[in-house]
Amino acid sequence: MTTAVETLRDEPLTIGGRTFQSRLMVGTGKYPDMDTMSRAIEASGAEVVTVAVRRVNLDRTKGSSVLHFLDPKRFFLLANTAGCYTAADAIRYARLAREAGFNDFVKLEVIGDEETLLPDVQGLLEAAKVLVQEGFKVLAYTNEDLVTALRLEDAGCAAVMPLASPIGSGLGLLNPLSVRTIKRRLHVPVIVDAGVGTASDACLTMEQGVDGILMNTAIAAAQDPVAMAQAMRLATIAGRRAYLAGRMPRREVAVPSSPTRGMLD
């Protein structure tokens, strides 16, 4: 699907020396089936797709690599360290992911709490420092805390990924001010990761001026994932456009849109 709005100019998104045309990144988990996943990713227009590192199923009748359904030449595979609760585990998963041979990027997650899946920022910083030293381009999934974001940037992360709301919650952007502040203060790209539920959430997130957005469940768990992927694509573009356009100031009183002069007696 082509939209006229896409012909407007914008700087491409550059992370760790790689340039991407799409500001929407998508996950590959939780789809009802692999065909729906492939079609949804296609419809999203995303270039960056996230994948997880897990054991091969030794019973070959069950489960196969996501790469059977996703051409690694067409998409930029961003491996995550989802499910890791310590810096050591996250480092181990990142090293295994890099060995797969696609790139040296990693979406670093160190989870601190099972119920909320909120990040353990201490473990995150520790792992980020080690992985940056080892030459990884680290995209760090974190909460919407400015000070942690600044520390992650100082540690050499290629991008910082504050959450909109908890992973898989679909609650949308709970703290626009904090996300905006992080964007204003950081020099590296800020990609909001996790928590959007529908297209308006993606649009509102992009309107904060962040560089991109990453989502999985909002598309995969929609009634029609392919249609939602299209909606997310358009919403991401719309939000970015609106941010670049610069919104009008908010006023607490009405200002007429039609002339007040020239009214009939």
Next chain:
Amino acid sequence: MDVVINGERKQVTPGTTLLELLKELELDPRAVVVEHNRKIVRRPVLSEVTVSPGDEIELVHFVGGG
């Protein structure tokens, strides 16, 4: 002899290399990353590393995730 592959105890012939192990399991070495006793073994040297009793081997790949 016994080794542990992805958490499961498996019988393998002594002297088996990691590359032979992957073949036995019908796994494509290009599609799997091998960790042998917590150390990553790169593809070109899979044929040079033999497994010993009690070794812990992890075979991983990419699956869907967010």
